[in-house]
Amino acid sequence: MKDPYEVLGIKRGASKDEIKAAYRKLAKQYHPDMHVNNPLKELAQEKFIEVQQAYDELTNAGSNNNSYSSSSYSSNSNSYENSNNNEFQAARQYASVGNYKQAINILNSTKIRNAEWNYLMGVCYVNLGSTVQGLQFVKTANRMEPSNGEYANYLNQISNMQRAYQTNSYNYNRGGHSDCNCCANLILADCCCECMGGDLISCC
Incomplete structure (x- = not known):
């Protein structure tokens, strides 16, 4: 990994505010929407991820920022795992702003297929409308890490919404009203947004 100070264009020993300001400037400059x-x-996407990784590296280091040296970024046994963790974080950030296809592209470029990978893929596919496929990913994540509350809660929420949708669809086909179907879709979409930090229906 590159020296995060060089990536963000700041001097060693920079304050947290300086690090954050540099990150925000570069993240905005290289954001995929631009x-x-x-x-x-x-x-630009590669640079955006690089900026995200550099910011995460420095903020996670906390008060030990000044202890970094250029030699700290040579290859080591944890570099591969750290790289994938940073890519997962980048995928989460893309998903949080609604860029699910870009998040999927990042996830597909990684070689690790752990619980978090499956969870993030599931979130993206659900939000893109492929609920059945997305649920399979989330179920896999839950099986791999059954104690993870984030995965379990999301699985329960989406499963419940899907059952509600299927019930309303059945009632509609028997002569019910399409309003129920519409509401189920809206609630499902709002649930998905909230799980990634957004909010489609502000009153819910």
């Missing part, structure tokens, strides 16, 4: 029709969008 390069949708840009032929260099893939390069």
Whole structure:
């Protein structure tokens, strides 16, 4: 991994506010939404992830920021795992702003297929409308880490919403009203948004 100070363009010993300011400036500059029709969008994406990784590295280090040196970023046995963790964080950030396809692209580029990978894939597919496929990913994540509250809660919420949707669809086909079907869809979408930090229906 590159020296995070160099990536963010700040000097060693920078304060937390300076680190945050540099991160926000670069994250905005390289955010994928700013390069949708840009032929260099893939390069911007790589830079965005690099900035995210650098910020995470420095903020996770806490008060030990000053202890970093250039040699700290040489290869080590944990570099592969850290790289994937940073990619998961980047995928979460893309998903939190509704860019689920980009999040899936990042997840597909990783080689680790752990519980978090399955959970994030599930969240993305559910929000893209592929609820059945998304549920399978989330169920896999829950099986791999049954004690993880985040995975279990999301699985329960989406499973309940899907059952409600199927029930309303059945009632509609028997002569019910489409309003129920519409409400179920809205509630499901709001539930998905809230799980990633958003809010589709502010009153819920």
